[in-house]
Amino acid sequence: MSSPGEDTIKGNILVVDDTPASLKMLAGLLKDAGYRARPVTSGSLALQAAAAEPPDLILLDITMPGMDGYEVCQRLKENQALKEVPVLFISALTETTDKVKAFQAGGLDFVTKPFQFDEVRARVETHLALRRLQLELERKYRELRKLEQLRDNLTHMIVHDLRTPLTGIAGYLQLLQLKADLLSEDQRRYVDGAKGGTTTLIEMISSLLDVNRLESGEMPLQEETCDLSVIAAQAMKSLEGLTIGRSVILERPEEPVYAICDPAIIQRVVGNLLGNALKFTPKSGSVSVVILRQGDLSRVEIRDTGYGIPSEYLDRVFDKFAQVEAREEHKNYSSGLGLTFCKLATEAHGGTIGVFSEVGKGSTFWFELNRANMQAGL
Numbered sequence: 001m002s003s004p005g006e007d008t009i010k011g012n013i014l015v016v017d018d019t020p021a022s023l024k025m026l027a028g029l030l031k032d033a034g035y036r037a038r039p040v041t042s043g044s045l046a047l048q049a050a051a052a053e054p055p056d057l058i059l060l061d062i063t064m065p066g067m068d069g070y071e072v073c074q075r076l077k078e079n080q081a082l083k084e085v086p087v088l089f090i091s092a093l094t095e096t097t098d099k100v101k102a103f104q105a106g107g108l109d110f111v112t113k114p115f116q117f118d119e120v121r122a123r124v125e126t127h128l129a130l131r132r133l134q135l136e137l138e139r140k141y142r143e144l145r146k147l148e149q150l151r152d153n154l155t156h157m158i159v160h161d162l163r164t165p166l167t168g169i170a171g172y173l174q175l176l177q178l179k180a181d182l183l184s185e186d187q188r189r190y191v192d193g194a195k196g197g198t199t200t201l202i203e204m205i206s207s208l209l210d211v212n213r214l215e216s217g218e219m220p221l222q223e224e225t226c227d228l229s230v231i232a233a234q235a236m237k238s239l240e241g242l243t244i245g246r247s248v249i250l251e252r253p254e255e256p257v258y259a260i261c262d263p264a265i266i267q268r269v270v271g272n273l274l275g276n277a278l279k280f281t282p283k284s285g286s287v288s289v290v291i292l293r294q295g296d297l298s299r300v301e302i303r304d305t306g307y308g309i310p311s312e313y314l315d316r317v318f319d320k321f322a323q324v325e326a327r328e329e330h331k332n333y334s335s336g337l338g339l340t341f342c343k344l345a346t347e348a349h350g351g352t353i354g355v356f357s358e359v360g361k362g363s364t365f366w367f368e369l370n371r372a373n374m375q376a377g378l
Contacts, residue, residue: 010034011128014055016046018064029117043067050082062091070105077106086127156212163205170198207337214344221262225372228257228298232289235270242278247286257291259298259369265345272338273302273365281306298371301364308359318343
């Protein structure tokens with residue numbers, strides 16, 4: 001807060017009062033108490049002094065000619081470099097409405113004249129201490145963000161480098177599958193298992209990379225007018241291996257429901273939500289993909305009759321860190337980063353996503369996008 005040459009100074013305080021005697025007395029008392037007091041006699045001078053050298057705290061009178069304390073405080077709060085500087089009003093005004101107006105202007109405290117200096121000093125010390133803690137917290141937050149960025153960059157690099165050899169392995173396993181007639185039943189089963197595991201790893205890597213791109217705003221969207229029923233049907237077809245022997249129904253209105261979106265991205269959203277529902281729904285249960293119109297929005301719901309999600313997880317189920325917590329507790333409610341991708345992808349389209357669930361009765365994941373009207377009345 002203070003410059004390196006002012007280690008013995010307890011704080012840099014700007015004192016604003018149009019009454020010279022009051023200003024001199026308060027500045028003198030602050031100086032004797034170990035503070036650097038900078039007295040100014042008007043609101044305009046206060047703004048100039050604060051801009052030239054931001055103080056640690058401002059003691060501000062209200063009733064001043066030209067520009068009163070309320071306006072001075074409002075202008076300080078509009079200045080990016082000064083808006084966090086604490087402002088304490090000192091005024092002879094005693095009405096509650098005056099104090100409320102001071103707080104509305106951005107002041108943190110209010111001392112009534114005539115004041116007791118012990119009270120002023122105590123409040124100054126309190127707010128300076130809070131300001132120091134705030135600055136320290138901001139500094140540590142910046143350091144943490146820097147470390148997180150380094151971690152994410154390293155993770156991104158490692159994961160990106162992993163995808164290439166895994167794709168090669170998947171290709172070789174696929175070639176072995178084409179030679180199935182030369183393999184024994186056990187060998188075919190081993191190859192199929194290895195191919196499935198490799199495909200899962202590649203999908204996990206792709207999800208992690210895509211989440212990173214969405215978080216950094218680096219995934220461009222190729223938006224167009226799309227029929228959500230067609231997208232849902234394509235997503236269901238891509239998961240045919242999971243839907244064999246399962247009850248999976250597509251429910252849609254007679255007329256198409258259109259949305260403005262990137263069809264490839266939204267197909268992945270539907271696929272992730274559907275795959276998650278299938279994973280956590282027993283074969284005796286059912287899963288429905290429902291297409292709806294909601295006013296000016298187009299809505300997709302994936303309903304299942306699975307295990308359901310406890311209420312304490314519902315607000316965090318799309319959070320990638322919540323997935324880690326759930327796994328540590330051996331309670332998985334989604335597969336990998338799929339739901340995190342769904343949330344980021346939907347929000348990138350300007351849409352919303354959510355879930356409601358009841359343990360033992362199943363879950364409904366939904367998302368809404370801006371609807372495109374292809375015909376009057378749709």
